[in-house]
Structures are given as structure tokens and as C-alpha cells.
Amino acid sequence: EAQVTQNPRYLITVTGKKLTVTCSQNMNHEYMSWYRQDPGLGLRQIYYSMNVEVTDKGDVPEGYKVSRKEKRNFPLILESPSPNQTSLYFCASSLSSGSNEQYFGPGTRLTVT
Amino acid sequence: SQQGEEDPQALSIQEGENATMNCSYKTSINNLQWYRQNSGRGLVHLILIRSNEREKHSGRLRVTLDTSKKSSSLLITASRAADTASYFCATDTGRRALTFGSGTRLQVQP
Numbered sequence: 001e002a003q004v005t006q007n008p009r010y011l012i013t014v015t016g017k018k019l020t021v022t023c024s025q026n027m028n029h030e031y032m033s034w035y036r037q038d039p040g041l042g043l044r045q046i047y048y049s050m051n052v053e054v055t056d057k058g059d060v061p062e063g064y065k066v067s068r069k070e071k072r073n074f075p076l077i078l079e080s081p082s083p084n085q086t087s088l089y090f091c092a093s094s095l096s097s098g099s100n101e102q103y104f105g106p107g108t109r110l111t112v113t
Numbered sequence: 114s115q116q117g118e119e120d121p122q123a124l125s126i127q128e129g130e131n132a133t134m135n136c137s138y139k140t141s142i143n144n145l146q147w148y149r150q151n152s153g154r155g156l157v158h159l160i161l162i163r164s165n166e167r168e169k170h171s172g173r174l175r176v177t178l179d180t181s182k183k184s185s186s187l188l189i190t191a192s193r194a195a196d197t198a199s200y201f202c203a204t205d206t207g208r209r210a211l212t213f214g215s216g217t218r219l220q221v222q223p
Binding site for chain 2: 004033035040041042043044045048050056058059088090092097098099101102103104105106107109
């Protein structure tokens with residue numbers, strides 16, 4: 001089954017404790033991205049990747065890191081999480097670019113206390 | 114205001130009625146897409162309409178695009194309780210990423 005998976009689905013952590021949210025897709029998509037969703041603000045893009053070893057900042061990249069060492073994986077790293085990073089996070093992928101239909105993962109609800 | 118704003122923010126209708134949601138945007142687009150999100154879950158792509166298209170259908174969905182008014186509408190005909198969800202428009206402006214609006218919450222009462 002074609003899908004985007006994220007782990008963990010729920011995470012409660014404390015300020016400053018490094019964490020990684022994994023994202024994997026099995027559709028051989030070149031383009032992958034991370035969004036955060038906050039009430040009243042819609043989805044905002046954090047980072048995206050056009051292909052392996054090619055990443056770039058989205059609209060709200062501060063406090064986040066990403067890497068794309070393999071085509072299927074695109075982890076999101078929070079080196080020192082803060083409470084303002086409490087949010088619902090989505091990984092998405094598409095065939096070749098951000099213009100195409102996006103396939104979303106199920107989401108990761110992160111709470112930073 | 115954002116690129117891609119949906120109107121209304123919330124809509125409540127009875128099963129069987131039609132639901133219309135609107136999206137307005139500010140800059141030129143290559144395409145506009147509509148997505149559905151069930152509560153707390155990932156978004157699901159519904160339909161994509163290109164800037165040179167005026168109308169598109171998919172099942173009970175009908176999307177229109179008016180580039181002169183920079184607006185789009187999503188019509189869901191004969192709505193069902195299972196259509197209860199949030200609906201988002203997303204615009205492709207050539208920025209290598211879609212820009213999403215804040216969504217319309219649709220409640221379909223059985």
C-alpha cells in the first residue's frame with residue numbers, strides 16, 4: 001500500500017531535550033516536506049527536499065533541522081525543543097515537486113512542556 | 114490576509130444538502146488544489162485545477178476557478194455525514210511549495 005508513515009504519532013517531551021520525528025514514504029517520490037499545523041494558521045511549511053541531499057527552508061524553519069540521506073526517509077530534528085514548537089506535524093511527499101498532489105502522513109502531535 | 118483564504122470558516126448543513134466553500138488568493142497561480150482533513154488526521158488530496166481550467170468534476174465534487182477574481186469554489190453535492198471534515202485550498206505559485214489556507218470546517222448533520 002502506497003503510504004507516508006510518521007513516528008511517533010504522539011510525543012510529550014520537555015524543553016531542551018533533542019528529538020527526532022521520522023518520516024518514510026514507499027512511493028519513490030523525489031519531493032518531501034514537513035509542515036506544522038496550528039489553530040487558525042493553517043499548514044505552514046518547515047523544510048522541504050527536492051531529492052537526496054537537497055534540502056531547503058520553508059516558511060518557518062527556525063528551531064528545526066532535516067536531512068535526506070535516502071530517498072524514502074526525511075527525518076525532522078528538533079535540537080532543543082521549546083514550548084512554541086508544540087504543534088501537529090505532518091510529513092508529505094509528492095512525485096517530483098511541491099506543485100504536484102501531496103501525499104500526507106498521519107501526523108505527529110508534539111507537546112513540549 | 115494569507116494567500117489562500119477559505120470562506121466560510123465553518124459551515125453546518127443537513128445530510129443531502131449541497132455544501133459550497135470558497136477560496137480567495139492574492140498572487141498568480143499555476144494550479145490550485147483542494148484537500149480534506151478528518152479531525153486530527155493527515156490531509157487527503159481531492160482535486161487539482163490548473164490555471165487554464167475553469168471547472169473540474171470528480172464524483173460529487175465540483176471545483177471552479179476564476180483567475181480574474183483570484184478565487185475558487187468547491188461544491189460538494191448531496192452531502193453525507195462522512196463528508197464532515199475540514200477542507201483546505203492550496204495554491205501553487207511556483208515557490209516549490211504549496212501555500213495552504215486555514216480551512217473551512219464542514220459539519221454534515223445526519
